[in-house]
Amino acid sequence: MNPPVLDNAPANQLQNETKLKHQIDYGKAWTIWPVFIWMVLLFLLPMILVFAVSFFSRSSFGGIGFPLTLENYSRFFDPLYFKIIWISCVLAFYTTLCCLVLGYPFAYIIARSPTQYRNILLLLIIVPFWTNSLIRTYAWIVLLRTEGVINTFLLQLGLIEQPLSLLYNESAVLIGLVYTMLPFMVLPLYASIEKLERSLLEASKDLGAKPWQTFWRVTLPLTTPGILAGSLLVFIPSLGLFFIPDLMGGSKTILIGNHIKNQFLTARDWPFGSASSIILMILTLVFIAVYIKITKDKQGKELV
């Protein structure tokens, strides 16, 4: 009597839903095609090329030639290159940390400012991107070098007697990287802080939490998605950026990005450069996998 009717209903619904899904899938497929072609042309093909080149040998004129070999990879397993990777990771880590510490209050102030100012403030963060990053790096050099703006200023004030060596060391590279990467941290942080409901902060206050307790127990946990996304967006490009260490670090600091650039442009060893690129790529994928794992775990926990 009744039960069959009841049983049928969900079944029908399920059928309808799958039908609907098929229709939606077609629609999706059409919008995805251009993106797909784009990705193949501009991303996948070059990747395959690099991957292929990494198995060739260097020819005597700086081109590529036979025989096919794995030597490019085995060459990389050398303490020298491990050290390069390690220094790159450490520097990228510090860059991320500095960006986070600087970017969080930044993003917080923007997200909590009156609506009419918010877009202007965001724009101010983004505007520097409209000039070439190379030019912006040179601007830093003008500021930091021995007879640069900062040193001249401090000397004139009589605060220092000898010009400070602000350029061509690791902290200069760090300054350059942090400056360049900061917006990538601020934007995702801004997005997650802006989503944070004011009533939750009030509830925390209402329950007796002092301002820092509210920050620690409510604001920070609820903005971790932004922190993680921002960190990923800063950390990974920091590994590969080569012109900042080049320009601001002098030739002292060799990072993985510089190493790759050197193989292609200076040493003209394309196969080894390609192999190094692939290794950097794998490293990057590992970091992304860790990121996905962390965010998934968080979501998973929320469902328990």
Added chain:
Amino acid sequence: MSGLMVKLQHLVKQFGTQTVVQDLSLDIEKGEFLTLLGPSGCGKTTTLRMIAGFEQPTSGEIMLDGQYVHNLAAYQRDVNTVFQSYALFPHLTAYDNVAFGLRVKKVPKQEIEKRVKDALRLVQLEDYARRKPDQLSGGQRQRIAIARALVNNPKVLLLDEPLGALDQKLRKQMQVELKHLQKQLGITFVFVTHDQEEALTMSDRIGVMNQGFLEQVGTPAEIYERPSTKFVAGFIGETNLLHGTVRTRDHQHLLVECEGVQVKAPSANVAENESVTIAIRPEKSVLSLEPSHNEQLVQLNGRLTERIYCGGSTRTIVTLHSGQTFVALEKTDQLLPAAVGDELFVQWQPNHGVVVTR
């Protein structure tokens, strides 16, 4: 036990040029269940937020338990709030939400565990302790919000339409439970609602607000039976309002002329020729097909225009000869044998009318 818990003195709150709360003064006793009742946007939430410390009054003072609190931040006031939107922490379980207030106050672990469990038991959600807010129904969330506030054992609990999201049945049940809890714990409740029935059934006293003004404060019976303003008369329950001018007055009665008809009303502090309004509850009036010869009754005639079935009772709408509609309440099983369009008489005892001047 008795004594003042909350004292609001001439509170004013302005947002820009808009005055949202106007010269509000109110004393709330310890252990009292006071309800702020009023239509949407009349300033109830704003008043609660000033007591909680989320808004600074533009002028006026707030005293909590004998202490001026204008320089205490929200987290320093011994007051907890059940928010209109619950504001449960989405990243914490129900248990951790309830424990939040105790943890930030560094209460010993074992005591936290005991008190949180008690609070969850109180709202009958012990089995849901490990769920996150988005895995709870609206009613369950509301109860967690109540437990989260109550567990701190505040001096004053502010509740901003805490039952707003519940269906009729659960709402009724929670009303009883909340009232019971309040009696049992002896905490002062300031309860906000725009549901007049809820206010009447739960409160020790009701403050009726309108456009930022506190129009009247009194027990539910006082508010219902002796409204002091037109707004209160019209907002609490259904009321017929007859507007007129005082013609004569003696120590017992007024004679008020309403649209050419003389209506007798109980004596009030008004002058001759003053404009007044007489409020008559639907259930206080009687319908009749024949005019009454009792000189003591007030009697108006009109035509039956509509009958609305409401279960045990029926609302009968009569259009008076002045053109005004008048609502009367009839028992559904004792309806007057009259059809729409029939001429009939509305009658009531003069002292069942309430005279208001504002």
